[in-house]
Amino acid sequence: MKKAIYKTNINCGGCIATVTPFMEQAKSVEDWSVDTDSKNKLLTVSGANLDKKEVENLVKSAGFEIKEKKGLFSF
Incomplete structure (x- = not known):
């Protein structure tokens, strides 16, 4: 299982609700x-x-x- 971490500006429940239909389209994402x-x-x-x-x-x-997120402390 591959994993990636990203810095975003998704900062509230409303934002999560907005991005959810897009993430559900992701064929390669099993969990987020x-x-x-x-x-x-x-x-x-x-x-x-x-x-x-x-x-x-x-x-x-x-x-x-x-x-x-590329390294331990950097983006």
């Missing part, structure tokens, strides 16, 4: 969640054949910013 309490509003996605570009494009299509 957003930590709206974290400073960076972390979106965590996982899937056996996770396609990071698909995730990034869907979140942007929903109207949100997204940036992949």
Whole structure:
């Protein structure tokens, strides 16, 4: 199972409701969640054949910013 973490501006339940239909379209995502309490509003996605570009494009299509976490402390 592959996993990726992104910094986003998805910051409330309404935002999650907005992005949900887009994430449900993601063929490569099996599970996803957003930590709206974290400073960076972390979106965590996982899937056996996770396609990071698909995730990034869907979140942007929903109207949100997204940036992949590359290292332990950087985005």
